[in-house]
Amino acid sequence: MFDFSLFTNWIHSFLSSFMPEWLTITTECVLIGVALLLTYALLALFYIYFERKVCAAFQCRLGPNRVGPMGLLQSFADMFKMLIKELISLNHTDKFLFALAPYLVILASMLAFAVLPWGNGLQIIDFNIGIFFLIAVSSIGVLGILLAGWSSNNKFTLIGALRSGAQMVSYELSIGLSVLTMVVFAGSMSVGDIVNAQDNLWFIFSGHIPAIIAFIIYLIAGTAETNRGPFDLPEAESELTAGYHTEYSGIHFGFFYLAEYLNLFIVSGVATLLFFGGWMPLHFPGWDGFNAIMNYIPGVVWFIGKAIVISFIIIWFKWTFPRLRIDQMLALEWKYLLPINLFNLVLMVLIVVYGIHL
Amino acid sequence: MADTQEIIAKLFPQATFEEGDILTVEIPDAQWHDLAETLRDNAELSFDFLMTIVGMDWVEKMGCIYYLTSTKYNKRIAVKVATEDRVNPALTSIADLWHIAGIYEREVYDFFGIIFLNNPDMRRLFLSIDWKGYPLRKDYDASPETNPVPEDNERQSDFTQVYTRDGEGKIECKEERIFAENDFVVNIGPQHPATHGVLRFRTAVDGETIKKIDVYMGYIHRGIEKICENLTYPQTLHFMDRLDYFSAHPYHHCLCMTIEEAAGIEISRRAQVIRVMMDELSRIASHCLFIGTFCMDLGATTMLFYALRVREQILDIMDKTCGARMTFNYECIGGVMQDLAPDFVDDVKALLKIIPQNLKEYDKLFTGNVITKNRMEGVGVLGREDAISWGVTGPSGRASGWACDVRKTTPYSIYPELDFEEVIRHEGDSMARFKVRMGEIEQSARILEQLVDNIPEGEYCVKVPKVLKFPVGHWFRTVEGCRGTFGVYLESDGTVNPYRLKLATPSLPAAAVVDSLTRGDKIADLITIGGSLDYIVPDIDR
Numbered sequence: 001m002f003d004f005s006l007f008t009n010w011i012h013s014f015l016s017s018f019m020p021e022w023l024t025i026t027t028e029c030v031l032i033g034v035a036l037l038l039t040y041a042l043l044a045l046f047y048i049y050f051e052r053k054v055c056a057a058f059q060c061r062l063g064p065n066r067v068g069p070m071g072l073l074q075s076f077a078d079m080f081k082m083l084i085k086e087l088i089s090l091n092h093t094d095k096f097l098f099a100l101a102p103y104l105v106i107l108a109s110m111l112a113f114a115v116l117p118w119g120n121g122l123q124i125i126d127f128n129i130g131i132f133f134l135i136a137v138s139s140i141g142v143l144g145i146l147l148a149g150w151s152s153n154n155k156f157t158l159i160g161a162l163r164s165g166a167q168m169v170s171y172e173l174s175i176g177l178s179v180l181t182m183v184v185f186a187g188s189m190s191v192g193d194i195v196n197a198q199d200n201l202w203f204i205f206s207g208h209i210p211a212i213i214a215f216i217i218y219l220i221a222g223t224a225e226t227n228r229g230p231f232d233l234p235e236a237e238s239e240l241t242a243g244y245h246t247e248y249s250g251i252h253f254g255f256f257y258l259a260e261y262l263n264l265f266i267v268s269g270v271a272t273l274l275f276f277g278g279w280m281p282l283h284f285p286g287w288d289g290f291n292a293i294m295n296y297i298p299g300v301v302w303f304i305g306k307a308i309v310i311s312f313i314i315i316w317f318k319w320t321f322p323r324l325r326i327d328q329m330l331a332l333e334w335k336y337l338l339p340i341n342l343f344n345l346v347l348m349v350l351i352v353v354y355g356i357h358l
Numbered sequence: 359m360a361d362t363q364e365i366i367a368k369l370f371p372q373a374t375f376e377e378g379d380i381l382t383v384e385i386p387d388a389q390w391h392d393l394a395e396t397l398r399d400n401a402e403l404s405f406d407f408l409m410t411i412v413g414m415d416w417v418e419k420m421g422c423i424y425y426l427t428s429t430k431y432n433k434r435i436a437v438k439v440a441t442e443d444r445v446n447p448a449l450t451s452i453a454d455l456w457h458i459a460g461i462y463e464r465e466v467y468d469f470f471g472i473i474f475l476n477n478p479d480m481r482r483l484f485l486s487i488d489w490k491g492y493p494l495r496k497d498y499d500a501s502p503e504t505n506p507v508p509e510d511n512e513r514q515s516d517f518t519q520v521y522t523r524d525g526e527g528k529i530e531c532k533e534e535r536i537f538a539e540n541d542f543v544v545n546i547g548p549q550h551p552a553t554h555g556v557l558r559f560r561t562a563v564d565g566e567t568i569k570k571i572d573v574y575m576g577y578i579h580r581g582i583e584k585i586c587e588n589l590t591y592p593q594t595l596h597f598m599d600r601l602d603y604f605s606a607h608p609y610h611h612c613l614c615m616t617i618e619e620a621a622g623i624e625i626s627r628r629a630q631v632i633r634v635m636m637d638e639l640s641r642i643a644s645h646c647l648f649i650g651t652f653c654m655d656l657g658a659t660t661m662l663f664y665a666l667r668v669r670e671q672i673l674d675i676m677d678k679t680c681g682a683r684m685t686f687n688y689e690c691i692g693g694v695m696q697d698l699a700p701d702f703v704d705d706v707k708a709l710l711k712i713i714p715q716n717l718k719e720y721d722k723l724f725t726g727n728v729i730t731k732n733r734m735e736g737v738g739v740l741g742r743e744d745a746i747s748w749g750v751t752g753p754s755g756r757a758s759g760w761a762c763d764v765r766k767t768t769p770y771s772i773y774p775e776l777d778f779e780e781v782i783r784h785e786g787d788s789m790a791r792f793k794v795r796m797g798e799i800e801q802s803a804r805i806l807e808q809l810v811d812n813i814p815e816g817e818y819c820v821k822v823p824k825v826l827k828f829p830v831g832h833w834f835r836t837v838e839g840c841r842g843t844f845g846v847y848l849e850s851d852g853t854v855n856p857y858r859l860k861l862a863t864p865s866l867p868a869a870a871v872v873d874s875l876t877r878g879d880k881i882a883d884l885i886t887i888g889g890s891l892d893y894i895v896p897d898i899d900r
Contacts (some may be wrong), residue, residue: 059663155544159566159881229657230729239885241551322729323657325882326566 004123032124036113037114040262044076046262050308051315058319064307082257090152091245097151102248102255104144109262111137116269117278119193119299129185130191134270135176138225141259142168145227145234148256149244160243164234168225170333171231174221177341178214181348182274185211195278200276200285210348215275217337217344219313222267224329226260231316233326268310272303274296276310279303362435365403366652380425381836384438387449391439394452399425404430407614407746407762408456409836410862412847413466415496420447422466425834425845425862429746429760432767436834448521448529451477458749461870467785468642469494469583473521473529479536480519484576485897487544488513493584494858518730536572537562544881548577552885553654555895557869559884566880571873575866579899582796586859591617591826592691594859599685601863605839607636610689615770617691618848619835620828628816629693630772630839635706635809636676636688637837638802642713643672644840645802647755652792653724655889657735658868661724666718668709675705690807691826693819706810713803717796725793738875738887741786748874749867752842754891756782757790764838778805788890795892827854841865841892865897 011031015024049064049072056063064071089095113138115130117123127133142165149161181188185207186194197203201212224231235243245256271280280297283291364371366383367732370393377721379549385393391450397405412423421440427433441447451474453460453534463474464483474480490504511743517533523529537560543634547558556577562569571648582601586594598609611633620624627866650665653788673683678699680686724730740750755762763780765773781797832849842864851857868891875891 046713055660059660060667061663155542157561159544163566232657233882239882319660320655320723321658321727322724322733323882324729325733325880327880328729328732 002161003121005118026221026335027222038069040259043257043265048075048246048340054315055319060289082254087250090247094155097147100145101148102252105141105168105259106207108137108141109259109266116193116272117191118303119279126192128190130190139251150164152247156240157246158238160234164244171221171328173215175225177236177345178218181214181345184348184352195280198280204275210344213344217341218271223314223317226263230323264311267306271310272306276306365562366385380434380436382436387439389448394455404428405435408749409725410845411466412860413470413686417496440644444892448473448475450475453477457747458867471828474894476779479519479520479782484579485517486512557895562633568876568879568891571868571876575898578896582900583859590854596687599687602894603684607685608837609838611637611836612835612844612846614691616833616835617850621826622694625693625820626816627814629818631809631813632694633689634771637673638805639801639839642799647798648795652889653793655885671709692822697818705811710803710807731887735787737788737883739787748871750871752864753794754791756795758786759784764836764843776805776808784850786884791890823856864892868893
């Protein structure tokens with residue numbers, strides 16, 4: 001596989017050849033920031049288009065097809081519309097918190113981008129508690145949602161925010177435990193190590209039954225974590241109009257909207273990382289010819305492709321299932337997913353201890 | 359009929375009787391509550407279903423006509439109660455006997471200013487609280503100066519009134535709070551995606567749990583009953599499209615039937631068949647829309663499109679024949695406006711072919727889903743007794759085990775000749791209400807199958823005099839609309855305009871029952887229950 005660290009190291013040495021150390025690092029940070037923002041925006045636009053097309057296909061419609069060829073420019077048009085819309089300021093709201101909330105939400109999803117394994121060596125930061133960092137920063141999002149609901153001074157947003165709080169805090173457990181199951185299996189919290197450990201075979205295949213159970217639970221909890229149907233209670237349209245972001249307009253609303261789609265990507269990306277080898281191509285032990293052919297497909301394509309397939313499954317959920325009720329949703333987590341998850345963790349530990357995996 | 363009259367005459371010697379197709383009893387107000395109790399509880403009478411309360415202003419006196427039905431013996435009776443006091447008219451409330459009576463009495467109070475003593479909630483129902491005058495009174499001043507269009511926000515009250523008579527016979531008014539002082543009241547509606555129109559639920563919640571709902575109606579009250587009093591009979595027909603716009607055909611059918619009976623017009627068999635076919639087509643379209651919107655309320659957006667595909671096909675059929683996709687205004691006095699479109703039969707056959715496979719698809723996608731079951735089963739259970747007491751008719755009533763299909767109980771038009779089943783379930787929950795409608799689509803398709811090849815030749819509309827005048831009298835007719843029993847009360851004073859036209863719609867009870875069904879349930883259940891009752895707001899407000 002092509003190692004991107006060659007490329008990044010070359011940039012580093014090139015910059016430091018004529019710049020002092022501190023300026024090099026600053027320039028690199030700016031470059032990364034720009035690249036990140038660009039990826040972020042492009043991915044969000046792609047996802048919006050993707051979801052609209054997929055949903056249209058499910059609903060026997062065509063979806064966007066007027067702006068650009070096959071409606072490809074539709075989401076760009078939407079974005080510009082969003083950008084030039086007025087930010088309506090409301091009376092009797094906590095202005096500071098109201099403005100802060102969307103940034104917190106978008107910050108959380110952006111930070112999570114830092115540890116995603118885009119390709120071999122193409123990772124912003126790879127440190128030994130990468131997974132831990134990921135779980136930690138993705139929990140910041142709920143703070144933004146709670147603030148948004150609270151500061152809007154609206155009963156609907158408040159109910160939406162409280163629902164969201166209950167939901168995220170509950171499902172974080174499931175995410176955490178299923179991630180933990182895989183960390184136990186990989187024996188490392190470092191994202192790079194986890195990906196490299198799947199060089200022979202992806203964890204979903206090598207991890208036996210506990211890996212499959214963990215994947216299913218992760219997928220359910222991940223859907224809940226992104227506030228998407230059938231877990232879209234915080235913004236349940238038919239109940240709370242738009243839930244916590246009812247009062248937002250313009251680009252502030254756009255931030256929530258972007259963050260929702262990016263969270264979808266992050267959840268799929270982490271699933272890819274933990275169960276489907278991150279950027280690692282599909283390898284089977286012993287199939288050397290096959291493995292070599294697979295290596296010709298770049299890692300970035302593997303990563304994004306796998307993430308999109310998983311996102312497709314999550315989108316499929318949304319456009320098929322009706323919404324759960326709040327008590328049913330909490331019962332699902334605390335009565336079913338959590339015990340199964342704990343049991344699964346023990347099972348995984350046993351498998352690792354006795355070494356009965358592939 | 360005779361025994362009903364005998365029983366009442368024995369117990370209430372003051373009662374006077376008026377024979378007709380429906381026995382009418384007139385009773386002084388003092389005995390009314392006792393008579394009502396007897397009518398409901400006497401095993402030989404058991405008039406347990408209050409169909410409607412028609413407020414009346416006979417100029418020399420004011421009062422109400424109560425239409426009651428016995429679900430056991432399938433009999434109807436009308437009771438007239440009147441008062442001569444025009445300044446402070448007051449009657450005794452029967453809100454303690456029938457749940458729905460409280461709401462109907464509020465409507466009468468709203469339009470006639472008749473106070474019902476002991477009604478626990480004697481507010482206006484449709485008009486705003488600062489409305490001056492009572493519009494359906496014959497001496498009402500309708501000039502715009504009396505009630506100018508308000509320029510500021512509508513005034514709201516957290517209080518309701520209860521009127522009682524004290525020991526000396528004087529009427530006392532007591533103010534009572536609608537919600538407790540510290541209740542967290544969420545305002546669901548009038549602009550809300552799940553209320554299906556401009557209806558408003560003031561919902562007191564404790565966390566996610568609903569404590570009480572105050573249904574606030576009247577945002578699109580157009581005073582159709584009042585308008586009709588100034589129109590000729592053929593003109594009144596147009597408003598039937600604008601009540602429950604999905605039941606436009608059945609509603610038209612009902613008013614046409616009433617007028618034709620009053621005027622003694624016989625219509626041709628072809629017109630009868632066309633009317634029934636249109637009724638059943640609208641029933642399928644309406645239930646399809648119900649399935650779609652109900653599923654969307656539950657978050658299953660995809661189902662909406664699946665259901666609307668069938669409805670679209672029906673609307674195309676309607677479009678070809680009636681010239682419109684909604685507000686058809688197709689039935690007229692004496693038959694229908696114009697003949698069927700040439701490809702009507704083929705279109706209906708094509709529709710009948712796709713319905714079974716579509717129903718199967720709905721079941722596969724939605725009905726069997728475990729989330730659907732959790733959301734709907736056991737949610738908003740309405741028992742049979744309660745359904746009757748609340749007057750919840752139509753598919754919602756039949757889901758509670760109450761055989762209330764007017765097409766079966768008091769058949770009209772050509773329904774007695776047709777072979778179809780009344781879909782009845784006994785669970786009474788939201789799932790049952792959903793399944794009853796699914797079943798009714800099948801039954802309507804069955805009716806259409808029987809008729810589509812047997813549309814007789816003949817004239818589609820008989821000659822009717824330009825100016826219609828009836829003898830003095832009153833008529834009450836019901837049909838099975840898509841959402842339940844629709845009744846028309848028509849009183850004629852011999853002129854070209856109706857003296858009183860009362861429209862008894864099925865959506866009003868359906869909206870009124872929401873409060874009692876949702877108490878103790880979650881906010882999400884309010885959406886499920888409201889959706890499954892399938893009320894249409896213009897049908898509530900009129």
